[in-house]
Amino acid sequence: MITLKRTLIERVRSFDQPILLFLSLFIGIACGFLAAGYYHLIRLLRWIFTGFANPFISQNGYVIFIPVAGGLLIALLNYHFLHSSSHSYGIPAVIEFISLQGKRNRPRTVVTRALTSAISIGAGGAAGKQASIVQMGLEISAFIGEKLNLQDKKVKLLVICGVAAVIGAAYNTPLGGAIFVSEIIINQFNINQFSLLAIASTVATAVYRGIVGDASKFTAPEYIFKNPAELPWYLILGLLCGVAGVLYLKLAFKSEAVFKDIRDRLKGKIQMIIPVLAGLVMGIIFYAVPLSFGRGTQGINMVLNGELTEPWLMVLLLVLKLFNVALTMGAWSTGAGYRAGLFVGAMLGGTYGIAIHYLVPESISPSATFALVGMAGVFSGFAQAPLTAMVMMSEMTRNFQLIIPLAITCVVSAYISRVLSTETLYTARLIQRGLDVINARRPDILRNLYVREAMTTPVESLPSDMTVREAYMVTKHKPYGGFPVTAKNGVLIGIITIDDIIQFLGEGKVKTRLSEVAVRHPVTLNPGNSLQDAACKLARYGINHLPVVDENNRPVGMVTRKDIIRAYNKDIERAASTVQAGKSRTPPSGKLTDQNSSATEVNM
Numbered sequence: 001m002i003t004l005k006r007t008l009i010e011r012v013r014s015f016d017q018p019i020l021l022f023l024s025l026f027i028g029i030a031c032g033f034l035a036a037g038y039y040h041l042i043r044l045l046r047w048i049f050t051g052f053a054n055p056f057i058s059q060n061g062y063v064i065f066i067p068v069a070g071g072l073l074i075a076l077l078n079y080h081f082l083h084s085s086s087h088s089y090g091i092p093a094v095i096e097f098i099s100l101q102g103k104r105n106r107p108r109t110v111v112t113r114a115l116t117s118a119i120s121i122g123a124g125g126a127a128g129k130q131a132s133i134v135q136m137g138l139e140i141s142a143f144i145g146e147k148l149n150l151q152d153k154k155v156k157l158l159v160i161c162g163v164a165a166v167i168g169a170a171y172n173t174p175l176g177g178a179i180f181v182s183e184i185i186i187n188q189f190n191i192n193q194f195s196l197l198a199i200a201s202t203v204a205t206a207v208y209r210g211i212v213g214d215a216s217k218f219t220a221p222e223y224i225f226k227n228p229a230e231l232p233w234y235l236i237l238g239l240l241c242g243v244a245g246v247l248y249l250k251l252a253f254k255s256e257a258v259f260k261d262i263r264d265r266l267k268g269k270i271q272m273i274i275p276v277l278a279g280l281v282m283g284i285i286f287y288a289v290p291l292s293f294g295r296g297t298q299g300i301n302m303v304l305n306g307e308l309t310e311p312w313l314m315v316l317l318l319v320l321k322l323f324n325v326a327l328t329m330g331a332w333s334t335g336a337g338y339r340a341g342l343f344v345g346a347m348l349g350g351t352y353g354i355a356i357h358y359l360v361p362e363s364i365s366p367s368a369t370f371a372l373v374g375m376a377g378v379f380s381g382f383a384q385a386p387l388t389a390m391v392m393m394s395e396m397t398r399n400f401q402l403i404i405p406l407a408i409t410c411v412v413s414a415y416i417s418r419v420l421s422t423e424t425l426y427t428a429r430l431i432q433r434g435l436d437v438i439n440a441r442r443p444d445i446l447r448n449l450y451v452r453e454a455m456t457t458p459v460e461s462l463p464s465d466m467t468v469r470e471a472y473m474v475t476k477h478k479p480y481g482g483f484p485v486t487a488k489n490g491v492l493i494g495i496i497t498i499d500d501i502i503q504f505l506g507e508g509k510v511k512t513r514l515s516e517v518a519v520r521h522p523v524t525l526n527p528g529n530s531l532q533d534a535a536c537k538l539a540r541y542g543i544n545h546l547p548v549v550d551e552n553n554r555p556v557g558m559v560t561r562k563d564i565i566r567a568y569n570k571d572i573e574r575a576a577s578t579v580q581a582g583k584s585r586t587p588p589s590g591k592l593t594d595q596n597s598s599a600t601e602v603n604m
Helices: 002-013 017-050 062-081 091-099 107-122 130-147 152-170 174-185 191-212 228-265 268-288 297-304 311-331 338-359 367-383 386-397 403-420 428-432 468-475 498-506 531-541 561-585
Strands: 482-486 492-497 545-549 555-560
Touching (some): 017 062, 017 130, 017 152, 017 191, 062 268, 091 130, 091 152, 091 174, 091 428, 107 130, 130 152, 152 174, 152 191, 174 191, 174 386, 228 268, 228 338, 228 403, 297 338, 297 367, 311 338, 338 367, 367 403, 386 403, 482 555, 531 561
Antiparallel strands (some): 482 492, 545 555
C-alpha cells in the first residue's frame, strides 16, 4: 500500500506533458516569427544585390559583379568574426548537441553565419538557408529551456521542437518538419516526442504563412500516377538518384577540403581574395547562363512546369550548379547544400524523363513527373531519409498524387546510398572529426549496455530479523535509498527503502522485524540483463530501485534510474570524447574561417 501510494505521487509529479505541450506551442510561435524575419532579410539582400538587373533574363554586365560584392562581404565577415569559431553549425550542430553533448555556438557566430548565408543567397550563391535557420532554432530553444531551469533532457526536447518548427516554417512543410527531425536528427520515432514536434512545426508554419503567405515552395501542375507499368522506370531512377546523392555529398566535402588546403598555404588578409575570386567566377557563369544563378528555384519551376525541355541545357545546368556548390561551400564557407541538391535532382530526373519518353513514347507520365520524383530521390540519397524526402517534396509542391513513385524512388535511393557510404550530408562532417555518430544516435543503445556495468556494488543487504530501528541506524547515512532484505541463507525475500523505514518509525513500529514490513517478491534483474530491460521494469512498475540477484537469488547489486542514466551518459561521452581531440588536432586554418564550423545534424 505504501509503495503504491508513493508510486502514484511520483507519477503525478512527473506528469509534465501539459507543460511540454505549452512550451512546444510557444516555441512554434517564436520560430515562426524567426523564420519569417529571416525570409524578409534574404529578400532585402536579394533586392540590394539584384535591384538593378534581373539575373535570370538580363545580359547586363552588372550581373558579373553581384557575386563579387557578395564574396567580398562574406570574406570580411569570416575574417573578422569567425576565425575563432570551432563548433559544428546547422544540422550537424543539432545532432552533436542532442546525441553527443556538444556545445552551443556563441551568439556572435550564429548572427555572423546567418548573415553570411543570407548574403550568399542574395548574391546568387548555391547555398540555402537551412543551416542558419536550424542553428537559430537550436539557440532560441536552448535559451528558453535554460532560462526556465529545465533538465537537460527537456532542454534537448525543446531544441528538437525548435528545429522542427523552423524547418516546417521555412519550407512550408508542417508535417515534413517533424518527420525531418525524427528521421534525420534523432533517428527514431517516438509518439510522445513526435506529437510535440508536430505541434511546434504546425504552429510555426501557420505563423509563417500568416506573415509571408501560403504559396508553395515550387510551382507545378498536379501530376497523377496512373500507369503501374512505369514503376520499373522509377526504380531505375532511384538507383541513379542514390549514386547522384553520394557523388553530390563527396563533391561538397571535397571542395571544402581543397579550399581549406589553399587557405592553409595563404597567410593573413590575403585569404580574403579567395571568396572574391570565387565570386568573379560565379559572376561570369551567371552572365553566360543566367538560369545557373542562385539556389535554382527558377530552373526547378521551369522543369516542373514543362517549360525547360532541352536535355543538353539540363545537363549543362546540373554541371554548373555542382560547380557553384563547390565554390559556395568551399570558397565562401557557407551553405548546407540542401536546395542545390534538389536542383540536381530536378535536372537529373527531367533529363531521365525525356530519355524515357524517347525510348517509350507511350509512357503516360510527363517527363516533368520524373523531375519532381528525382528531387526527392537525390534528397533521399544524400540524407538517407526516404520518408522525409517523400513527405517534404509532396508538401513543397502541393502534389500528393505521386506517393507510389516517390516511395519506390526514395527507398531505393536511400538503400543505394547506404551501400555506397555510411555518411550523409548531415553526418559526414561529424564522422570526419572522429565522432561515433552512428552509435550515439541508435535508439537501442541501452540494449547494448548491461546491468553488471551499471549496478551499484557491493550491495548493502539487511537481514530479515533486523528491527526497523536497527535498519534506520544502518541505512541513514547511505548514499542510496533501496536495500534488499535477505533470509539467513542470504536469499532475497524482499526490499525496503529508507522512506519506508522512516515512515514505520513515525508509526511507532520501532521493534518490528523487516520480514514483516518489507515488500515481498520484488521485481529483480540479473547481471546479464540489458539496461533496456532495467529501464522498462522501472517504468512499468513505477519504482526507483531494482535489486540484482545471481542464479541463486542472492543480491549482488542494486540498479537505480540514476545508475542507468550514468551508464548511458558514460557511453555517449565515450563517443563524444574524440570531439576535443579532433578539435585540438585541427587548428584554425588561418584567420579567415575554421572549416570545422563551416555551415553545412535524441535519445532521451
